[in-house]
Amino acid sequence: KIPTDTIKRLFRYYRALLESRETKVVSSEELAKLTGSSAAQIRKDLTYFGEFGTPGKGYNVEELGHQIKGILGIDREWTVALVGIGNLGRALVPYQGLKSEGFRITHLFDSDPKKIGMACAGLKINDINDIKLVLHNTGTKIAILTVPSDPAQQVTNILIDAGIQAILNFAPSRISVPPEIRVLNIDITNELARLSYYITKNINS
Amino acid sequence: KIPTDTIKRLFRYYRALLESRETKVVSSEELAKLTGSSAAQIRKDLTYFGEFGTPGKGYNVEELGHQIKGILGIDREWTVALVGIGNLGRALVPYQGLKSEGFRITHLFDSDPKKIGMACAGLKINDINDIKLVLHNTGTKIAILTVPSDPAQQVTNILIDAGIQAILNFAPSRISVPPEIRVLNIDITNELARLSYYITKNINS
Ligand SMILES: NC(=O)c1ccc[n+]([C@@H]2O[C@H](COP(=O)([O-])OP(=O)(O)OC[C@H]3O[C@@H](n4cnc5c(N)ncnc54)[C@H](O)[C@@H]3O)[C@@H](O)[C@H]2O)c1
Numbered sequence: 001k002i003p004t005d006t007i008k009r010l011f012r013y014y015r016a017l018l019e020s021r022e023t024k025v026v027s028s029e030e031l032a033k034l035t036g037s038s039a040a041q042i043r044k045d046l047t048y049f050g051e052f053g054t055p056g057k058g059y060n061v062e063e064l065g066h067q068i069k070g071i072l073g074i075d076r077e078w079t080v081a082l083v084g085i086g087n088l089g090r091a092l093v094p095y096q097g098l099k100s101e102g103f104r105i106t107h108l109f110d111s112d113p114k115k116i117g118m119a120c121a122g123l124k125i126n127d128i129n130d131i132k133l134v135l136h137n138t139g140t141k142i143a144i145l146t147v148p149s150d151p152a153q154q155v156t157n158i159l160i161d162a163g164i165q166a167i168l169n170f171a172p173s174r175i176s177v178p179p180e181i182r183v184l185n186i187d188i189t190n191e192l193a194r195l196s197y198y199i200t201k202n203i204n205s
Numbered sequence: 206k207i208p209t210d211t212i213k214r215l216f217r218y219y220r221a222l223l224e225s226r227e228t229k230v231v232s233s234e235e236l237a238k239l240t241g242s243s244a245a246q247i248r249k250d251l252t253y254f255g256e257f258g259t260p261g262k263g264y265n266v267e268e269l270g271h272q273i274k275g276i277l278g279i280d281r282e283w284t285v286a287l288v289g290i291g292n293l294g295r296a297l298v299p300y301q302g303l304k305s306e307g308f309r310i311t312h313l314f315d316s317d318p319k320k321i322g323m324a325c326a327g328l329k330i331n332d333i334n335d336i337k338l339v340l341h342n343t344g345t346k347i348a349i350l351t352v353p354s355d356p357a358q359q360v361t362n363i364l365i366d367a368g369i370q371a372i373l374n375f376a377p378s379r380i381s382v383p384p385e386i387r388v389l390n391i392d393i394t395n396e397l398a399r400l401s402y403y404i405t406k407n408i409n410s
């Protein structure tokens with residue numbers, strides 16, 4: 001089983017390779033400088049996925065970038081549903097950073113009658129109750145959840161019923177899903193609490 | 206040295222304790238159900254910080270919550286500077302979820318002359334070049350960075366010079382800082398790439 005942290009680092013290696021597009025070959029030491037991981041960590045992470053590069057010669061930038069894209073599944077386009085077009089949801093819809101890696105927010109959903117039927121960054125806001133119909137045959141498997149905590153679990157159940165297999169959850173509450181469904185949580189308050197822990201630790205030591 | 210993942214989980218235990226405020230005592234098994242960690246992991250994590258609870262009896266909800274707040278440093282108020290009042294920055298300013306844990310966004314900065322002097326959610330947008338003056342004697346140590354990738358490093362250097370010790374960075378580029386400064390990165394595209402990895406893996410297996 002491949003460690004979670006290896007997958008997290010993989011994307012960072014990919015970003016670093018994108019930034020080195022002018023060079024043909026890059027060593028693990030050079031990649032280490034660009035990503036903050038150690039050269040040994042990079043070599044170890046890549047061995048989980050096969051033989052890359054030539055020992056002593058480094059990695060072919062274009063080839064390794066291509067291989068990592070395949071491993072991560074970002075060599076194709078993913079349509080993404082976004083549920084909850086409030087303060088945060090509205091900021092995510094127009095974000096170009098997702099498009100460059102193949103993630104396109106294509107379907108918006110909300111439960112507020114005042115928002116349903118309106119447009120946000122050129123996309124129509126659909127009624128969450130119509131999600132099964134709207135997503136039917138679109139092949140949409142990923143959803144971003146930017147609803148409040150209270151309805152988060154109920155909305156999650158609706159998403160899974162509509163064929164969603166992976167959810168990026170911004171609500172600060174835990175959502176439970178069957179084992180074949182993947183959830184990643186982004187909790188900004190938790191990140192700030194980690195920062196306050198480190199500052200407090202520095203002060204106390 | 207306490208593992209990073211332990212600190213991440215600590216905040217989740219804290220949130221679970223908040224949700225169990227009506228009960229007096231909670232066992233590690235009950236906390237496990239609420240947080241998704243195992244009971245053994247919870248006990249192990251807490252031993253890094255001292256003796257909590259009574260074996261066989263569980264943990265006093267109020268007392269443990271109070272102790273975790275102290276460890277994380279969220280038993281006090283932190284003023285937070287936010288730099289880059291664009292699409293994302295504007296969504297974060299009014300977010301009430303931060304206030305409830307003691308994080309108050311109090312100072313806004315941008316470099317766009319059209320934005321400087323305007324207000325966002327009742328707060329004035331200051332010129333980033335005045336940050337040392339504006340933050341002087343405010344005790345602000347934490348900053349949220351929502352500027353584009355290109356100026357991210359330069360803005361980081363300005364923040365450190367103005368006394369910031371910890372940064373929550375949303376720009377998808379690596380910022381380098383001296384060892385005593387803490388940076389946490391939130392990269393939404395990386396999270397989506399992790400989700401596409403898991404879906405692709407499921408399809409292939
Ligand atoms: N605003 C932020 O900066 C921020 C930051 C971090 C996390 N969050 C979290 O993200 C979530 C959204 O925050 P926000 O500030 O955008 O809130 P918001 O209240 O502005 O927006 C929430 C949206 O969800 C919709 N909604 C509510 N119930 C729904 C349902 N059952 N089905 C579909 N849509 C539904 C509402 O109509 C609204 O449009 C919250 O859980 C919040 O804690 C927000």
Ligand SMILES: NC(=O)c1ccc[n+]([C@@H]2O[C@H](COP(=O)([O-])OP(=O)(O)OC[C@H]3O[C@@H](n4cnc5c(N)ncnc54)[C@H](O)[C@@H]3O)[C@@H](O)[C@H]2O)c1
Nearest residue numbers: 091092095289290291292293315316317351352353356376
């Ligand atoms: N919008 C999103 O949903 C989203 C999601 C994830 C990550 N991000 C990242 O967050 C950052 C902000 O994204 P956005 O969509 O809000 O961009 P934006 O262009 O809407 O806003 C950026 C803001 O930063 C300001 N700025 C630029 N240079 C500055 C400097 N030197 N000093 C101070 N302020 C400066 C600009 O004037 C502008 O107000 C980007 O790095 C982006 O990749 C955005």
